[in-house]
Amino acid sequence: MDIGGRSSDDSAGQAHDALFRHVLMEHQRTPDPLMAFRMLSYQVQIWRRHLHEVRRRxxxxxxxxxxxxxxxxxxxxxxxxxxxxxxxxxxxxxxxx
Known part of the structure; x- marks a missing residue:
């Protein structure tokens, strides 16, 4: 079986990467002029953590x-x-x- 271009004999962590998604939710009660920038910074933090885990493993x-x-x-x-x-x-x- 091929999952996202990878064979099923890949390690479990790698095989599931093809299906891995993040949903980043922020609740706001007041308008924030820098919200787009803040959301981008949160995304960069998630990607950095992901890259750290890839290297660590x-x-x-x-x-x-x-x-x-x-x-x-x-x-x-x-x-x-x-x-x-x-x-x-x-x-x-x-x-x-």
Missing amino acids: GLTPRPLPPIIPLVIYQGRRRWTPATDLAARRLPRHRIES
Whole structure:
């Protein structure tokens, strides 16, 4: 049997990598202008932990597992912050010589 391009005789941890997904949920009651950045930082932390475990176990590195980020907003006001980093304008910093 082939699971995600791997044969069934792979170790259990490697065979299940093909099916491994993360759902990252954050509950918010107030709008946060940096929510997209915060969610990205959480995702990077998950991927770092994943890579650490791969190295620790001596497994062959594979593509990073997908993460589905969800923000559940339960506030009274309308959500106005950007929902992705591409739409978020960060303040410009002047570089002075």
